[in-house]
Amino acid sequence: MIRGLLCALALWPAVACAEATLVARGIWPETGGVSALELTEDGTSAIALSDRGTLLRGRFRREGGILTVVTTERRELEGPPPLAPAGDTEGLALAPDGRLFLSVEGANRVRLQPRAGRPRDLPAPREFSRFRSNAGLEALAVDAAGALWTLPEEPRDGYFPLYRFDRNGWRLRMRLGATEAFRMVGADFGPDGKLYLLQRDFDGIAVRSLVTRIDVRTGEAEEVLRTQRGRHGNLEGLAVWRDSAGSIRLTMVADDNFRRILPTEIAEYRLD
Template sequence: MSRVVLLVAAAFAAVAGCARGEVELATVLPLGPLPGGASAIEVSDDGSSVVLVMDRGTFVTGRLERQGDRLTGFIEESRRSFVGPDGEELPQNERDSEGLAIAADGTMYVSFEGTDRITEVGETLRDVLAPPDLPDAFDNEGYEALAIDAEGRLVTLPERNGDGTDDWTLLRLEDGAWGAAFTVPRRGSFVPVGADFGPDGNFYLLERDFTGFAFRSRVRRFGPDGSGETTLLRTAAGTHGNLEGIAVWRGRDGDLRLTMVSDDNELALLRSEIVEYRLAG
């Protein structure tokens, strides 16, 4: 497969002088055509490799190129379709892959909307115990955010909850059953689309809001028990594309990185890009 480096076409923000607790834009890296919009991302501990899940039943692995602490390019290394237990590619109505979590031993888990299921990825997909059923009306607003906590437990929450005014319940898979971990308060019109536990043990939630003409994004941080809610980032409409996936890791300088990916919905008007912020520790 051709391995093409996509160079940054957007200006870098300076990363020096970021005060403790502040979030600062480090890189915006445009991506070339990919098989369906990117809906989830995981980055290796050293920030050098990446897995992208596309919302058409495929995933892409690659390498991230950097100059110092700045992201400068993406090199695609492999591209693969998810395969069902029968050894065949998933049927069209089961390909809406949305969330991604990778365990410490490398096991990969993916959540799907529409069919509202969570799977373990091997040569074929293996269903994990399904989280609670969602109403049919939530067909395209299901379990989009997926993460693994420091104890190795899967957690998830849907994009929509209740009648649009309820708080979200973060669900955790433990001892063979899904139960409530903690409640995520609803703040305004933002909805959850991506999640990760950082190397600091905290829970990071990526949310989006569509204003009718552009997307806004927000990142909130919670303690592992749901305490200490902090809004780290809230962008103006149109600052970035439709950010749907987030990975949190620690750079060589000791500061955290919030690396996010946008879903272009296979539309020319939307952007496909990796966006990276630095969170000074």
């Protein structure tokens, strides 16, 4: 059940104020269908999630604009249904206490993967069942206080509903205006406390990507990255962190849809 409503509205398109520079690219080998990404505060350790419920851990190395990933662990997640293939695991969020949360598109549920013990699904409001099976909960993020945030891939009535989950359950916090044909595919809270949202526009041939950051207290939005169509692959996972020079970085991963001819691309931008 949704407990309460905050009628805030972020009006998009937002004004672009930051300058994004592509600083590193790479490929995560021997992976497939990766749709979500989390990085440690220093950007060196990664956790990724595939559409079929596979959890990957790796180490990131950067040198001369080349990003290399070394896989350190590969684990098939288990737990109560529905999980892949019955559901499509699309979103990943790492809580400050080490717990993992997964969003399951199709089933439109959020699952808690505790550090020890059996996974369980969080209670879902009736609204989640109204999302289309292939356009449901794809983006998931956790803030510094440990509260979860999610929103569907497709807008409803011209807006993306943004939900927050805490000990009182799910609450609709604001409605975000849709930008052109872009759809929500990834989310992460940055070290500045703002929510970064990765969006995708696919025209049937190539993808263009958009990243917007929003102050969830005020609803103010700012566009920080918009790529040309075909610049990257199907970027779906987003991790936001601060490098040693103090700059915010956006690290994104492309879902290859389990097609071997497509790489699991990693693209990293610095915000100046």
